[in-house]
Amino acid sequence: MEVADVHKRFGPQPVLRGTSFLIQAGEAVVIIGRSGGGKSILLKHLVGLLLPDSGQVRVFEQDLATMGERELLKVRRRFGMLFQMAALFDSLTVYENVGFVLRRERKHTEGEIRRLVAEALEMVDLPGIEHKMPSELSGGMRKRVGLARAIVYRPEIILYDEPTTGLDPIAASVIDALIRRVWRHLHVTSIAVTHDMKSARAISDRVLMLHEGCIYAQGSTAELLESTDPIISDFVNGVDNELAPDKTP
Amino acid sequence: MSRALAELGEFTRLVGEAIVSLRRQRPTWSEWIHQLYLIGVKSQSVVITTGAATGMVLCAQTFIQFHKVKMDTATGAVVSVGMCSELGPTLAALMLTARVGASMAAELGTMKVTEQVDALRTLATHPVDYLVVPRFLASLLAAPLLTAEAVLVGILASWLVGVHLLGIDSAYYLANMNKHTDPQDVIVGLIKATYFGGMIAMISCFKGLNCVGGAEGVGRATTEAVVACSITVLVSNFFLTLLLNAIFSH
Ligand SMILES: Nc1ncnc2c1ncn2[C@@H]1O[C@H](COP(=O)(O)OP(=O)(O)O)[C@@H](O)[C@H]1O
Ligand SMILES: [Mg+2]
Numbered sequence: 001m002e003v004a005d006v007h008k009r010f011g012p013q014p015v016l017r018g019t020s021f022l023i024q025a026g027e028a029v030v031i032i033g034r035s036g037g038g039k040s041i042l043l044k045h046l047v048g049l050l051l052p053d054s055g056q057v058r059v060f061e062q063d064l065a066t067m068g069e070r071e072l073l074k075v076r077r078r079f080g081m082l083f084q085m086a087a088l089f090d091s092l093t094v095y096e097n098v099g100f101v102l103r104r105e106r107k108h109t110e111g112e113i114r115r116l117v118a119e120a121l122e123m124v125d126l127p128g129i130e131h132k133m134p135s136e137l138s139g140g141m142r143k144r145v146g147l148a149r150a151i152v153y154r155p156e157i158i159l160y161d162e163p164t165t166g167l168d169p170i171a172a173s174v175i176d177a178l179i180r181r182v183w184r185h186l187h188v189t190s191i192a193v194t195h196d197m198k199s200a201r202a203i204s205d206r207v208l209m210l211h212e213g214c215i216y217a218q219g220s221t222a223e224l225l226e227s228t229d230p231i232i233s234d235f236v237n238g239v240d241n242e243l244a245p246d247k248t249p
Numbered sequence: 250m251s252r253a254l255a256e257l258g259e260f261t262r263l264v265g266e267a268i269v270s271l272r273r274q275r276p277t278w279s280e281w282i283h284q285l286y287l288i289g290v291k292s293q294s295v296v297i298t299t300g301a302a303t304g305m306v307l308c309a310q311t312f313i314q315f316h317k318v319k320m321d322t323a324t325g326a327v328v329s330v331g332m333c334s335e336l337g338p339t340l341a342a343l344m345l346t347a348r349v350g351a352s353m354a355a356e357l358g359t360m361k362v363t364e365q366v367d368a369l370r371t372l373a374t375h376p377v378d379y380l381v382v383p384r385f386l387a388s389l390l391a392a393p394l395l396t397a398e399a400v401l402v403g404i405l406a407s408w409l410v411g412v413h414l415l416g417i418d419s420a421y422y423l424a425n426m427n428k429h430t431d432p433q434d435v436i437v438g439l440i441k442a443t444y445f446g447g448m449i450a451m452i453s454c455f456k457g458l459n460c461v462g463g464a465e466g467v468g469r470a471t472t473e474a475v476v477a478c479s480i481t482v483l484v485s486n487f488f489l490t491l492l493l494n495a496i497f498s499h
Binding site: 044047049069070072073074076077079080081083084085087088089090100101104105149 | 360363364365367368369370371372373374375
């Protein structure tokens with residue numbers, strides 16, 4: 001996967017300003033950056049949910065910007081995505097949510113789909129909740145169902161949008177462990193965006209830092225999180241320059 | 250002005266995409282049946298009440314005017330023709346707008362702002378195939394049926410009022426009604442209803458899918474959908490009347 005000089009603006013506000021990076025198959029990568037810094041926007045570019053104003057996103061040797069929505073659907077079949085709020089279909093049961101792609105493809109019998117859905121729910125440690133509605137689940141459970149929905153059809157790349165945001169520390173570390181487990185057992189490429197440093201440490205081998213619409217720095221997780229560069233270490237340690245006491249007038 | 254034109258262009262693209270989907274994809278029949286139930290079955294009480302109330306008031310008002318010129322028995326004909334070709338389709342469409350259009354815009358709008366539409370797209374499903382086409386087809390079929398129902402109930406109610414309350418002679422009432430109501434009045438009404446049904450579904454889905462911002466955005470999309478549908482129904486009704494009249498009078 002290659003992102004080359006992607007620019008994106010919403011009205012007058014530039015969000016991505018020349019973002020470029022490469023991700024190899026099988027990597028576990030985290031993209032860190034501030035809230036509102038364009039992380040979700042960047043992630044949506046990787047699957048063609050948004051198209052760049054300029055620049056290229058190349059996935060599986062194809063330039064997404066040159067493809068129509070119906071061609072993109074086929075590319076997206078090779079992706080799994082976990083949304084920030086899980087984005088489960090709230091009119092469908094957990095079973096219908098997780099089995100959504102398989103049931104629409106009609107390549108499997110209903111019995112096979114039942115088995116695959118049960119397996120995926122097992123993988124996220126939520127066996128036997130097929131009949132529940134999303135509204136009956138807690139935030140952490142919804143995310144796990146969202147993860148089951150993303151892995152059940154065996155994608156090659158899985159994208160996570162702030163997988164731990166809004167969860168209590170225990171639910172968050174459960175999710176981190178699951179992401180690691182999925183990456184190891186299913187041999188997928190794992191790309192997460194987050195501002196949670198603990199989570200970044202747990203789930204990635206490599207970190208990219210998005211700052212003001214560009215990739216400011218990248219490196220192995222340990223290396224980057226120990227960096228002495230002021231911008232990186234302020235972010236990692238949660239220091240806000242603008243509010244630092246010596247700068248207040 | 251340029252914003253309105255841009256929106257019209259976007260809407261045309263959605264309609265085009267729906268046509269592509271209808272030609273190439275197998276519709277999701279389970280969704281279609283579900284929508285047909287929501288639109289058709291659940292609109293019964295509203296459509297029956299509206300139809301009856303309109304038939305009754307139309308009958309009473311026509312009678313009061315016609316009584317002055319001693320044309321009491323022509324009341325049934327006015328009610329019947331008016332209900333079939335104008336009031337039936339328009340009122341049923343306005344009721345559908347309020348009941349169905351609003352809920353479609355709100356539901357799709359909510360799906361949009363909670364990223365469920367994006368989730369659909371990452372799950373290799375085109376929102377138009379899964380969300381728009383079943384609603385469009387269900388509305389297309391339900392609207393003329395509901396209109397026919399409203400018209401029948403309206404005529405029945407007008408007969409009850411005319412004959413039993415206002416004392417018009419039943420035989421003359423029915424005879425005049427039969428004489429002056431042409432099959433084409435009925436056909437015109439059903440064509441209009443089908444058109445309204447399709448437009449209501451498309452406009453409401455369009456407003457829902459283009460919703461931005463949280464709960465406030467959903468509210469805005471719903472209001473815009475109801476306003477746009479109502480105006481479309483009332484304005485296009487006038488042009489449809491002229492157009493269909495030109496076609497059928499040949
Ligand atoms: N559809 C949109 N229209 C206008 N602005 C948007 C839209 N989506 C996101 N933005 C803006 O883009 C910026 C980045 O958003 P986002 O990628 O969601 O940030 P985060 O890094 O927290 O995920 C935000 O400032 C937001 O206001
Ligand atoms: Mg975000």
